[in-house]
Amino acid sequence: MGVDAGVSEETAPATAQVVAQPTAPSKINLDESPEFHKWKAEYDRKLRDQEQNYQAMLARQAQELKQRTIAEMDDYQRLEYELNETRQREQSAYQRLQEIEVEQAKMRVLREVSTEMGVPVEAIADAADVADAWRLAAIKQRELQQQREQSRQAEENRRVAERAGKYEANRVDLGSGSPVPTNDWERTYLAAKGRKDSRSLFKLALGEQQE
Numbered sequence: 203m204g205v206d207a208g209v210s211e212e213t214a215p216a217t218a219q220v221v222a223q224p225t226a227p228s229k230i231n232l233d234e235s236p237e238f239h240k241w242k243a244e245y246d247r248k249l250r251d252q253e254q255n256y257q258a259m260l261a262r263q264a265q266e267l268k269q270r271t272i273a274e275m276d277d278y279q280r281l282e283y284e285l286n287e288t289r290q291r292e293q294s295a296y297q298r299l300q301e302i303e304v305e306q307a308k309m310r311v312l313r314e315v316s317t318e319m320g321v322p323v324e325a326i327a328d329a330a331d332v333a334d335a336w337r338l339a340a341i342k343q344r345e346l347q348q349q350r351e352q353s354r355q356a357e358e359n360r361r362v363a364e365r366a367g368k369y370e371a372n373r374v375d376l377g378s379g380s381p382v383p384t385n386d387w388e389r390t391y392l393a394a395k396g397r398k399d400s401r402s403l404f405k406l407a408l409g410e411q412q413e
Contacts (some may be wrong), residue, residue, distance in 0.1 A: 313334060319343050366391070 272280050311332055316323045319339035326342070329335035394402035 315339050321346065366395075 231315045251384050273281065275283060312326055312329070312335060315321075315326060315332075315335045316339070319336075319341050319342070321342040326338040329338055390402070393399075
């Protein structure tokens with residue numbers, strides 16, 4: 203039998219293949235980038251300039267068209283044309299006035315709802331109508347009430363912890379391992395603490411606040 207000079211697949215050492223794991227790209231916060239703000243300001247300025255130039259071009263074209271049109275008219279046609287233009291300008295001004303009155307009426311309603319419900323106008327500025335303004339105001343009012351309740355609860359907890367800390371620091375220990383109350387408040391506190399009576403502890407803290 204012949205001997206195979208090659209190395210069999212079973213005996214050949216496995217070639218280690220190192221596969222580079224792609225690294226996740228780091229997130230960039232553009233709001234914190236001065237370069238981005240500078241670029242955006244320049245970009246916005248160019249857009250404004252382009253819009254202004256475009257509007258100026260339209261105005262020039264409209265004026266040129268008007269002059270050519272009038273040049274081909276007789277006196278009667280020219281007068282009628284100018285009267286129509288005047289009526290169109292008056293109609294546009296009237297529509298704009300109506301839009302302003304609607305916006306002013308909406309703002310009055312929003313201020314009334316804001317004052318009545320105790321919420322900022324900004325919270326209801328996107329209301330579609332009066333009913334929607336009241337709905338948004340009610341939602342914001344509940345949010346504000348929850349925030350006030352959370353703040354009040356946190357303040358109560360802080361006062362209880364502060365008062366308890368003062369007591370623990372100033373208590374008299376006669377070696378029995380148990381705190382010895384020195385006044386009525388301390389006795390009441392110890393009793394409430396022993397019962398784990400949170401309501402009484404809160405009342406004690408509030409009592410200190412009212413003193």
